Amino acid sequence: MDDLIDDASPRGRNEGEYTVSEISGAVKRALEDAFGRIRVKGEIGRIFRARSGHLYYDIKDDRNVLACTTWKGQVAQLSVAPEEGMEVVVTGRLSAFGAQSKYNLNVDAMEVAGAGALMAMLEKRRAALAAEGLFEAARKRKLPFLPEVIGVVTSPQGAVIRDILHRLADRFPRHVLVWPVAVQGRACAPEVANAIRGFNALAPGGQIPRPDLLIVARGGGSIEDLWGFNEEIVVRAAADSDIPLISAVGHETDTTLIDHAADRRAPTPTAAAEMAVPVRLDLLAHVAQLGARQTRAARAQVAARRQRLADLSRGLPRPDALLAGPRQRLDSLSGRLPAALRARAGGARVAFSRLDGRITPRLLSARIAGERRRLDQLSGRLDAALPRRIARARERLDPLAARLRPAALGRRAAQDRDRLSALLGRLARAARGAQADRTARLAALERLRQSLGYERTLERGFAVIRAGDAILSEAEAARAAGRIEIQFRDGRVAAVTDGSPAPKVRAKPKPPPKDQGSLF
Structure with missing residues (x-):
């Protein structure tokens, strides 16, 4: 029994004894010394983000799994956001966690393993977003023909913004708002999405004008450089934008997911500026051409109607021929009038003579x-009928006289007074109700008049x-009036015109500012 409890062999007494913490520390030091800083290639497995902000995930190949940890302060330094299957x-550095007898890799840098993996992940994301309907043609809005304000989301440095501003100035100068963003790196995606949502959040008619059109632009680059736009x-910010959006990311051969969600895709930033506005000189020429066509058409219409009038006038008879018949009838009747008057006077005289003999x-x-x-007969009948008529009238008046006694009149007056008070109360309530209805209707009509009046148009920058x-x-x-009055939103200004047309001078493009900075 003692042999089973206490092994007295020399071998048992010579082996060293370690605590669990000593073993865990030794293993940790051995791992950190042998694998101080290493690079590991693999596929991302499960991903878990703790409430503290730490990121836990697995890197695996076809046979083994390596646990990885990225602390909260290191997550922002990763160049790509880890996704399952990437x-x-x-x-990072390999270390051990003695509390659970596990080892893991503390990752502080991550990059996609080659363009093939990026393209596979891009195609997977494109298919998922397309399945949600974000790329449907029915969602895309028509671009405005001539936007008043254009919002540009791009880097304030570089040739992209200069190319856009220069092209807009050449074609049709517009008011341009630039929202500066990073166009590559980890900060690119959130800044571009915030810029699109920020432009959409601007209130129409506010201190900062709300754009009528957005352009998201960037120059060419590798798929890694353009990855922020994938x-x-x-993509969701572009699809949710209420303002029509043009995507001009990369060169013509570059395609990103924002191109599918945008309302229009431009092969280059310069092409995006050309899509945004028409050519002003072309519009002026087209308007002049339409005016000339209208003038020619009006002249042709007047000439055709003049010719038609001349043709119809040749078919009318001469004035002498039209008046010949009536003139002959007038002459004939004028000759017959004296004889007819004498005959009529003679007939009247004979009739009067006949009547004169009958009146003697x-x-x-x-x-x-x-x-x-x-x-005399009627007078006699009147003397007899008058007393009877008076008696009948007295019989009808006696009951009425009884009803007109003071007591009866008092009761009747009290009843009439109560009825009158009730009617006056109903009349007052009806008058107040009618007045309130008319006041509400008048206020509604006044609001409608204000909304339809031209003063609201003046508030948007127009003038009368x-x-x-x-x-x-x-x-x-x-020009012909000479003295004119211009009404703006906040008042009127008198002006004098010199009567000469404004010279057609092509505006020279302004050089871009050295540093535009953030507008917000």
Whole structure:
């Protein structure tokens, strides 16, 4: 029994004894000395981000798995964001974690393992975003024909912004807002996405004008340089933009995911500027051509109608022929008029003579006597009928007189007074309700009038040109008026025109500023 409990052999007494912590420390020092800083290539497996911000993931090949850790302060230094299935090359220090008898690699640098792996990951991301419908043609908006304000998301240094500004100045100068961003590296994707969302967040009519069109631009480069424009955050920001967006990333052969989500893709930043605005001189020439065509068409219409009028006038008879018949009838009737008047006067005289024989004093006296007898009969009947009529009237008036006694009148007056008070109350309530309805309707009409009035148009930068009480809409009328009045949003200004047309001078492009800086 003692032999089983205490091994007294020399071998058992000579072996060294270690604590668990000593073994763990020795293993950790051995790993850190043998693998101080190494590079490991493999495929990213599971990924876990702790609440503390630390990142835990696996690097694996076809047979083994290596646990990796990137601390919170090291995550921002990684050039790419790790994704499951991505083939990468990680750099770090190998160490052991004695509390769990595990070893892992503390990664402080990560890069994609070759262009093939990048392209595979790009195709996988493109398919996933396309399945969500972010690249559908129905989502794409039509670009404005002539935007007032153009927002450009690019680096303030380099040739890209200079090329865009120079091309816009050549074609049609516009108000340009530049949102400076990093166009490569880890900060590229969040800054570009924030710039797109920032432009969309601007309120229309605010202190900083909201762009009518956005251009996201960058020069050419390798797939690694352009990778920021393949990030999901940038693609979603471009797809969600309410402002039409042109993607001009890289050269013509370069394609990024933002190109699929944008409303239009430009092969170069210069081409994006050409898509954004038309050529001003071409528009002026086209307008002049349309004006000339309109003038020629008006002249042709007037000439055709003049010819038609001449043709119709040749088919009308001469004025003498039109008046010959009426003139003959007038002459004939004028000759017959004196004889007709004499015949009419003679007939009237004969009729009067016949009536004169029938009207004699004897006949008139007999007629008057008959009327006097009839009047005497009616007078006798009146004396007998008048007392009866008075009696019947008195019978009708006695009940009415009883109703008009003071007591009856008092009750009736009280009833009428109560009824009148009730009616007055109803009338007052009805009047107040009608007045409130009309006041609300008047306020609604006033709001509608203000929203439809031209003053809201003045607030967007337009102006009204007046000559006296007349409103001018053409430059020729303004030159002819001489003295004009210009109404802006905040008042009116008097002006004098010299009557000569403005010279057509092509504006020279302004040199770009040395450092535009951030506008926000």
